[in-house]
Amino acid sequence: MKRIFKVGVTVTLTALLTAPVAYAWTADYYWPHTRGQTLQITYKWGDRLDDVPNSVWRKVFTNGMNQWTTKTGNKVRFSESSSSSNILNTYDDDDGNYGICYRWTHWLTGKLTKFEAYGNVNTTAGVSDTFRQSVATHELGHGLGLGHSDQVAVMNTDRDRNRIYVPQTDDVNGILSMYP
Numbered sequence: 001m002k003r004i005f006k007v008g009v010t011v012t013l014t015a016l017l018t019a020p021v022a023y024a025w026t027a028d029y030y031w032p033h034t035r036g037q038t039l040q041i042t043y044k045w046g047d048r049l050d051d052v053p054n055s056v057w058r059k060v061f062t063n064g065m066n067q068w069t070t071k072t073g074n075k076v077r078f079s080e081s082s083s084s085s086n087i088l089n090t091y092d093d094d095d096g097n098y099g100i101c102y103r104w105t106h107w108l109t110g111k112l113t114k115f116e117a118y119g120n121v122n123t124t125a126g127v128s129d130t131f132r133q134s135v136a137t138h139e140l141g142h143g144l145g146l147g148h149s150d151q152v153a154v155m156n157t158d159r160d161r162n163r164i165y166v167p168q169t170d171d172v173n174g175i176l177s178m179y180p
């Protein structure tokens with residue numbers, strides 16, 4: 001009897017949570033992190049960016065990493081390392097995506113072990129650098145473990161990419177909550 005009651009409660013909560021209302025930041029995955037410490041993430045440039053230091057995609061990825069650090073009050077920091085397995089790169093495919101981020105997790109802990117973030121030079125061929133900045137900062141947000149948001153957020157897939165290109169309050173709240 002008690003068990004049946006519990007099931008009923010679960011169904012009700014699920015119904016509420018899946019109602020079509022705006023939702024704030026979400027976490028897809030977490031990096032291993034110690035409370036109170038800065039989350040340190042390494043990266044290296046992928047094969048399409050390692051030889052082009054002045055390229056726009058390197059610029060927007062670099063800006064994006066600095067934005068996540070600054071906006072979160074140094075809660076996260078990225079540093080370049082030739083031995084890093086995290087990769088920042090571009091790709092060229094008419095797949096409808098402006099960028100993409102692949103993430104790997106530990107088989108046992110479920111925590112993040114690696115990410116690869118890409119800007120799509122095909123679908124962003126005619127856009128502004130501000131637009132590309134928004135894409136890069138968004139993909140880096142995925143690299144930090146964030147999922148999507150329906151709020152005013154760089155992690156909102158429906159944002160105006162020419163206006164929202166740095167982490168917003170909702171994005172920062174996500175990072176501060178995930179990595180206190």
Ligand SMILES: [Zn+2]
Binds near residue numbers: 138142148157
């Ligand atoms: Zn996304």
